[in-house]
Amino acid sequence: MPENVKTPDPARRSERSRQAILTAATELVSEVGYQKLTIEGVASRAGVGKQTIYRWWPDKGAVVLDAYLALTNADAGLSFPTSDDLEADLKIVLQSTVGQLADDSFARFYRSLLTAIQNDEKLSQQLNERLMGPWLEATKERLRVAGIADVDLDAAVDMFYGSFYYRWLLRTGPLTSEYCDSVIALLLRALRP
Amino acid sequence: MPENVKTPDPARRSERSRQAILTAATELVSEVGYQKLTIEGVASRAGVGKQTIYRWWPDKGAVVLDAYLALTNADAGLSFPTSDDLEADLKIVLQSTVGQLADDSFARFYRSLLTAIQNDEKLSQQLNERLMGPWLEATKERLRVAGIADVDLDAAVDMFYGSFYYRWLLRTGPLTSEYCDSVIALLLRALRP
Amino acid sequence: MPENVKTPDPARRSERSRQAILTAATELVSEVGYQKLTIEGVASRAGVGKQTIYRWWPDKGAVVLDAYLALTNADAGLSFPTSDDLEADLKIVLQSTVGQLADDSFARFYRSLLTAIQNDEKLSQQLNERLMGPWLEATKERLRVAGIADVDLDAAVDMFYGSFYYRWLLRTGPLTSEYCDSVIALLLRALRP
Amino acid sequence: MPENVKTPDPARRSERSRQAILTAATELVSEVGYQKLTIEGVASRAGVGKQTIYRWWPDKGAVVLDAYLALTNADAGLSFPTSDDLEADLKIVLQSTVGQLADDSFARFYRSLLTAIQNDEKLSQQLNERLMGPWLEATKERLRVAGIADVDLDAAVDMFYGSFYYRWLLRTGPLTSEYCDSVIALLLRALRP
DNA sequence: AGGTAACCGAGACGGTACGTCCCGTCTTCTC
DNA sequence: GAGAAGACGGGACGTACCGTCTCGGTTACCT
Numbered sequence: 001m002p003e004n005v006k007t008p009d010p011a012r013r014s015e016r017s018r019q020a021i022l023t024a025a026t027e028l029v030s031e032v033g034y035q036k037l038t039i040e041g042v043a044s045r046a047g048v049g050k051q052t053i054y055r056w057w058p059d060k061g062a063v064v065l066d067a068y069l070a071l072t073n074a075d076a077g078l079s080f081p082t083s084d085d086l087e088a089d090l091k092i093v094l095q096s097t098v099g100q101l102a103d104d105s106f107a108r109f110y111r112s113l114l115t116a117i118q119n120d121e122k123l124s125q126q127l128n129e130r131l132m133g134p135w136l137e138a139t140k141e142r143l144r145v146a147g148i149a150d151v152d153l154d155a156a157v158d159m160f161y162g163s164f165y166y167r168w169l170l171r172t173g174p175l176t177s178e179y180c181d182s183v184i185a186l187l188l189r190a191l192r193p
Numbered sequence: 194m195p196e197n198v199k200t201p202d203p204a205r206r207s208e209r210s211r212q213a214i215l216t217a218a219t220e221l222v223s224e225v226g227y228q229k230l231t232i233e234g235v236a237s238r239a240g241v242g243k244q245t246i247y248r249w250w251p252d253k254g255a256v257v258l259d260a261y262l263a264l265t266n267a268d269a270g271l272s273f274p275t276s277d278d279l280e281a282d283l284k285i286v287l288q289s290t291v292g293q294l295a296d297d298s299f300a301r302f303y304r305s306l307l308t309a310i311q312n313d314e315k316l317s318q319q320l321n322e323r324l325m326g327p328w329l330e331a332t333k334e335r336l337r338v339a340g341i342a343d344v345d346l347d348a349a350v351d352m353f354y355g356s357f358y359y360r361w362l363l364r365t366g367p368l369t370s371e372y373c374d375s376v377i378a379l380l381l382r383a384l385r386p
Numbered sequence: 387m388p389e390n391v392k393t394p395d396p397a398r399r400s401e402r403s404r405q406a407i408l409t410a411a412t413e414l415v416s417e418v419g420y421q422k423l424t425i426e427g428v429a430s431r432a433g434v435g436k437q438t439i440y441r442w443w444p445d446k447g448a449v450v451l452d453a454y455l456a457l458t459n460a461d462a463g464l465s466f467p468t469s470d471d472l473e474a475d476l477k478i479v480l481q482s483t484v485g486q487l488a489d490d491s492f493a494r495f496y497r498s499l500l501t502a503i504q505n506d507e508k509l510s511q512q513l514n515e516r517l518m519g520p521w522l523e524a525t526k527e528r529l530r531v532a533g534i535a536d537v538d539l540d541a542a543v544d545m546f547y548g549s550f551y552y553r554w555l556l557r558t559g560p561l562t563s564e565y566c567d568s569v570i571a572l573l574l575r576a577l578r579p
Numbered sequence: 580m581p582e583n584v585k586t587p588d589p590a591r592r593s594e595r596s597r598q599a600i601l602t603a604a605t606e607l608v609s610e611v612g613y614q615k616l617t618i619e620g621v622a623s624r625a626g627v628g629k630q631t632i633y634r635w636w637p638d639k640g641a642v643v644l645d646a647y648l649a650l651t652n653a654d655a656g657l658s659f660p661t662s663d664d665l666e667a668d669l670k671i672v673l674q675s676t677v678g679q680l681a682d683d684s685f686a687r688f689y690r691s692l693l694t695a696i697q698n699d700e701k702l703s704q705q706l707n708e709r710l711m712g713p714w715l716e717a718t719k720e721r722l723r724v725a726g727i728a729d730v731d732l733d734a735a736v737d738m739f740y741g742s743f744y745y746r747w748l749l750r751t752g753p754l755t756s757e758y759c760d761s762v763i764a765l766l767l768r769a770l771r772p
Numbered sequence: 773a774g775g776t777a778a779c780c781g782a783g784a785c786g787g788t789a790c791g792t793c794c795c796g797t798c799t800t801c802t803c
Numbered sequence: 804g805a806g807a808a809g810a811c812g813g814g815a816c817g818t819a820c821c822g823t824c825t826c827g828g829t830t831a832c833c834t
Contacts (some may be wrong), residue, residue, distance in 0.1 A: 008783080008784070009782090009783075009784080011826090012782095012783070012784055012785095012825080013784080014785070017784090017785075017786090019804095020211035020245060021290075021788070033312055033817065034312070035312050036816060038816085039815080039816080039817085040813085040814085040815060040816080041815090043787095047785095047786080048785085048786070048787095049785065049786045049787055050786095050787090050816090050817080051785080051786085051787090051817090051818080051819090052784075052785065052786075053782090054818085055784075055785095072228060086793095087286055092821070111311050111312075112311075112362070114311070114362065115308050115311045115312070117229070117362075117363070117364070118304045118307070118308045118362070119226055119228050119308070124363070124364045125364075127363075128363065128364065128365055132363055133365070134264065134367055136365065139310055151379070152372075152375035152378075152379070154372075154373035154375070154378045155372060155379055156379060157380060158355075158356040158357075158359050158365070158366075158376075159352040159353075159355065159376065159380075160352075161354040161355075162351075162352065162354075162355030162356040162357070162358060162359030162360070163348060163351040163352040163355040163356075164351075164355070164784090165355060165358065165359050165362070165363075166351050166354060166355030166358050166359065167351055167355070169307065169311070169358070169371045170307070170310070170315070170317070170320075170321065170325055170358075171310070171317045171318075171321065172321055172325055172326070172329065172351070173347060173351075174367060179345075179347075179348060182345035182347070182348035183351070183352065184327075185345075185381065186317060186344070186345070186352060186384075187352075187383075188382040189277070189382065189383045190379040190380065190382045191379075192381075201804085201805075202804075202805085204807095205804065207804055207805070207806065208793090208806080210805090210807095211804070229796060231793085231795085232794080232795075233793085233794060233795085234794095236807090236808095240807080241806080241807070242805095242806060242807040242808060242809080243795095243796080243797095243807095243808090243809085244796095244797085244805095244806075244807085244808090245805080245806060247796065247797085247806075248805080248806090359798085388775070394809080394810075395808090395809075395810080397800090398799080398809070398810055398811095399693065399810080400679075400810070400811070403810090403811075403812090410622070418694075419698055420698070421698050424655030424788085424789060424790085424791080425789080425790075425791085426788085426789060427789090429812090429813095433812080434812070434813095435810095435811065435812045435813055435814095436790090436791080436792090436812095436813090437791090437792080437793090437810090437811080437812085437813090438812075440791065440808075441810075441811095450820085459724045470700060495629040496693070497697050497698075498697075499696070500748065500749070501694050501697045501698070503748075503749070503750070504690045504691075504693070504748070505612055505613070505614050505690075505694070506797085507750070510749070510750045513640075513749075514749065514750065514751055518749055518751055519751070522751065524611075531716055531831065537765065538758075538761035540752065540758075540761070541742060541758060541761035541762045541763060541765055544741075544742040544743075544745050544751070544752075544762070545738040545739075545741065545742040545762065545765060545766075546738075547741075548738065548740075548742040548743070548744060549734060549735075549738040549741040549742075549747030551741060551744065551745050551748070551749075552737050552741030552744050552745065553737055553739060553741070555693065555697070555744070555748070556693070556696070556703070556706075556711055556744075557696070557700070557703045557704075557707065558707055558711055558712070558737070559717065559733060565731075565733075565734060568731035568733070568734035569655065569737070570732045571731075572731070572734055572735060572738060572769040572770075573738070573769065574729070574768065575768065575769045575770075576765040576768045576769035577765075577768075577818090578680070587778080587779075588778070588779085590831095590832095591777095591778060591779055591780095591830085591831070591832090592779080593779070593830095596779090596780075596781095617819080617820060617821085618820080618821075618822085619819085619820060619821085620820090622781095622782095623776090626781080627780080627781070627782095628779095628780060628781045628782055628783080629781095629782085629783085629821095629822080629823095630779090630780080630782090630822095630823085630824090631779080631780065631781080633822070633823085634779080636778095721776070773834105774833100774834090775829095775832105775833085775834085776826090776827105776831105776833085776834100777830105777831095777832085777833100778830085778831085778832100779828105779829085779830075779831095780827105780828080780829075780830090781826100781827095781828085781829100782825105782826085782827095783825095783826090784823105784824085784825080784826100785822105785823080785824070785833095786821105786822100786823090786824105786832090787820100787821080787823105787834090788819105788820090788821075789818105789819090789820090790817105790818080790819075790820100791816105791817105791818095791823100792815100792816080792817095792827085793811105793814105793815090793816075794813100794814090794815090794816100795813080795814080795815100795831100796811105796812100796813095797810105797811080797812090798809100798810085798811075798812105799808105799809090799810080800807105800809095800810100801806105801808090802805105802806085802807080802808105803804105803805090803806085803807100
């Protein structure tokens, strides 16, 4: 099975260029959105040749994902809160999410990412492995710790986060603090025995 | 107040062209997806001048939405089931949704639509007014009829549908029949007093 | 034999664009030479989309040829001089050629054309049909009128013009007035019985 | 006066690489022509780093010239024939030239070389010094030996060779044996008193 | 004999131009 | 006046090479 694809040598990769590209992508996706973001635009702002982007990423979706991961990993320690009050912990998580999405720049970025995913299963997998998956698992673990059992936890966390994503992606309503409370209240009623 | 915008006369509009365009758009969005769908491609397949499309729709998002509406309205009778068994009715609705999304062609179409609205608030509004809104309202009404009260129904229906959209859009898991059951079970536990 | 090639409709061709392209090409070939002339450069200077060039010409060689033809046809009435003094007529022609080639801008243009020809037989044919051929024929006719016979006129005119092209293209020596005289003297000795 | 230009040490030059480069260039110029020949292509086929080419040659024109010289020097003994029959000697030379140009591979190579010198005066000078000049001088000497005098020999040899180059470069006609005879006949008539 | 400087292969880099695909507008001609 | 057709100025695509620049590795000279 002869590999015809020229695979560049990661050892020789320019860290400076990589950073510049991710930064430029981050800025541009916030400024103009995913659809209007162009590889040429990223290359130009990063002061980089287009080929340097195409050498390391297959398409703009991959660049945007990497840019997002670089951004969130920078924020780093995103662990699920673990007090002894489940309701309070859930509220913290939702409010924090709502807070982030209220930032227009971040919102545009995140929306772009989810848009990109729709046409690229590989990208979607990566996002799940490196971001959504761990987070969903952490959420389920928090529920288990709270003594929740005899319940399909996967469905539970999907309802928990899904309600928010649904509202936000389809723009069927605003993400208010009251909405957080309602969702949490309903969830807890569903989970309590 | 002179209107500068050239508003074409809808009376003279060619129904034949309109149909051809919507059909072409429907086919193409299923075949190549939203991103790779082009106005020129639609015009060409529809045997129509590009101007005819630009005259009646502002952009490809609008065409795709119209194509989708034409498709679902054709199926017509989309009313929420109203037996005396709420659980059964909810199951019917979810299973039917799951069934539709299992059709690759439809799934690509629907995914395209949701992609399109991410970058176009006007489109999003239209979709909500003409499709999502009425359906959400019908769902809430069905719950009210079942005697559900003292509960934030908006949050409830968001959790109901959101769980599915979340799984499907983020591809965090498969949409199985068991998953439907789990979601409905949780929802009913949350709604029952 | 189905023609798959999209042949644009010449009737709809924009004369304004055609002129702008030929003018831009003429200027650029004089300024930077053939090798460094780019389609993008021509399009940009002409205020024209690249596609408009690619629609009507197969490559930059064809554009340069057309530009050259437009230039010389503009000068128009290029007919071989016909006095009753053959030597004088030949001298007029050579001196005029030498004069043109002394103009750096024209020289670069002409050199470009001959360069382009070397890698494109079709181009070469066109040049011969529309420029070199008629001119060689006119030269031969002038010799016939002067009563030259029993001689291979094709070889004679090739020696006449070839000597100049040879010097000029290979840069083996300067094109002086004395050189003209020498060539003509030799040619006449070869032709006189 | 400090020399800023990095002059590599010729003593350390790799003869193996030099040969490989010239061979690769020779092959490629015959295969794809001068315009489509690339430094990267030569380096790749020669199994050589690009820098090794740029270290020893200023541009691809210089490489092609060197490749040509290596080729012809290999054939070596290029001395003008000197029998006591001038006409026969001239015929030998022309026929040999025609023979070479009939070889498509050589023809493409030679055409490339002449194309290259059009945009590079330095290259042109080198070609004249090392190839054309000596040969023209040898031709003139042969004519002198034959007792030709009172004639501009420079013009004579230009007409001799020029006729052929003219036909060949402009492709105004085929290079046949009869054409050789015609040119020689005319030349001799011009030179004989 | 060991150190070191230069050449070498490889190929990543910032760029320019390629030739193609569409965009949204404009123009022409037909029905 | 709507519609089919498609040319137009323009922007971006993804690719091919440019000429420069590191990066080990391998010579070949010089202490």
